[in-house]
Structures are given as C-alpha cells and as structure tokens.
Amino acid sequence: MSFCLKNNNNSISGVRLSIDMGGTNLRVGRIENGKVVKLVQEPCNAKGTEEEVLEQFYRMIGEVITPEVERIGVAVPSVVDYEQGIVYDVMNIPSWKEVHLKEKLETRFGVKTTVDNDVNCFVNAEYQFGAGKGYNHVVGITLGTGVGAGIVTNGQVYRGANTGAGEICCLPYRDGNYEEYTSSQLFNKWNTTGKDEAEKADKGDETAIARWNELGYHLGKLLQVILYTYDPEVIIIGGGIAQSSFRFEKAMMESLRENFQYPHEIERVKIAFSELKDCNLLGA
Secondary structure, eight states, X not given: OOOOOBOOOSOSOSEEEEEEEOSXXXXXXXXXXXXXXXXXXXXXXXXXXXXXXXXXXXXXXXXHOOTTOOEEEEXXXXXXXXXXXXXXXXXXXXXXXEEEHHHHHHHHHOBEEEEEEHHHHHHHHHHHHSTTTTOSSEEEEEESSSEEEEEEETTEEEOOTTSOTTOGGGSEETTEEHHHHHSXXXXXXXXXXXXXXXXXXXXXXXXXXXXXXXXXHHHHHHHHHHHHHHOOSEEEEESGGGGGHHHHHHHXXXXXXXXXXXXXXHHHOEEEEOOOTTHHHHHO
16 A cells, blocks of 8 residues: 655644554554554564564554544654654564665655654653643653653754663662663562552552652652753653552652652642653654
C-alpha cells in the first residue's frame, strides 16, 4: 500500500497515524483531531530480525492507514537522530542497532514521517492535551523499569544536539545513579517487585510501606535536580510506578522540600501525575 507523499504542517488537527513502539507491545493508532479513533495492538516481535520487526510495522500500519492520513509519528524507546529519523539501539529489540525508520516508512507509505524518543512524545502529549496544557515550561518523567525525561521549554520540545537532553536518570546519585533508586530497579535491590510490595503495603505490611516511602524520598531528590536545572512551571510524572503515587507522594514532597535552596520555587511549581490516556500515541 502506498500513497502520494504529503507534506503538511505540524498542527494537531487533521488525520495522523501514530506508532508507540515498545519491547513488549507495539501499538498503531489513527488520530483524528487529537483523538484515537482506531487502535491495533499486539506483542512486539522483539526477538526478530530488523526486517521481521519492520514487516510487523508495515502490516499493522496497513490495518489502520487511510488515504486521509497526513503524517506518521513514531515513539521509540531509544536514542533517535530526530532530523534524519534514524533509530539507534532500541531497548529490548536487539536487532535494531541502526534503523533508518523515517526513510523506510516514507518510502513504503508515501506519508511524511517523524520519529522521536518515547518520553519526548510523552511530554509533548501532556503539553498539548494533558496536565501541561497552558504552560510554556514543562518537564515530564516516566517511571518504570527505568526513568526517562522529556522537556518542553518556551513551548517547544527540547531535544539537545543528539536527542539526549533530559537524561537526568544517568546523573550520579549515592552509589549509582538516579535511575537505580527511582524505578523498579530499587525493588530489584530488595529482591522483590513493585507489584508485590504494593500488595503487601495494602495489607499493612510495615516493611513494604517503608519501601514505598523510600522510593518517594529518592524521587523527591530527583525532583530537586529537575527544579535546579530546568526550573519548569509543571512537572508531570507518568509510567507504571506513577499508578502507585498515593503510596509515595507524601514522602516525595517531604523529600523535595528538605534542604531545597529556593523554597519559593516549590510553592510555585505544579507537580502532577499523568491522567492522560494514550500519551505516547498522542505525542507522536
């Protein structure tokens, strides 16, 4: 299937096709005027060759695309050459070392394509449709097996020279880095999982409750870094762990206030947990 190459502007109106790529699931959605109107999802062929994964892309896109689609956007969990649309070293998909995804999709479907890091897409969606709407300076972080961050400054997604801006998770912290203390990796240190500790905490287990509070403490320190470096109007927290925000939010806020040098910033900044459905699809 192919269509005449279109070169429309970047407005969010019209018909778009969005792809949310993960090592577990692959989702393709058709977006009309900012809403998902058709969605297909299936497990990603993560162990396949580069071409096998691409063929899965093509087949799923073929189920959703229509001649009215003006653009394709792709969210990928990896480093991206945003200008060229080249994807490098995709997380959990070993065969995708260097994939010229923009070129391949444009050649196949004849529709202008943009490829970006998935957390950039997350913060873009929150800025356009979610908790960041109406603000000019937004930071979004996602908490899961790792920690990702995306930045909107002066109303534009800031990617840096190599689409690597916002990798705050890699900053040194204690005996490792922030990612080791603010993601599911912290539970791995205790030889457990967030799911197990949530179930225990709900039953009143004091050790589990303390572990969630410890996660909140480390997150507070990560938020301090965000305020010191980016000074946003709003910080939006998403990802799987954010669904347990009620278990750690109090400890997080106490830690954020602890020894922070500019307390007026804390009073002015909005800290929100994502409630926006299909973030990565909408952002892409």
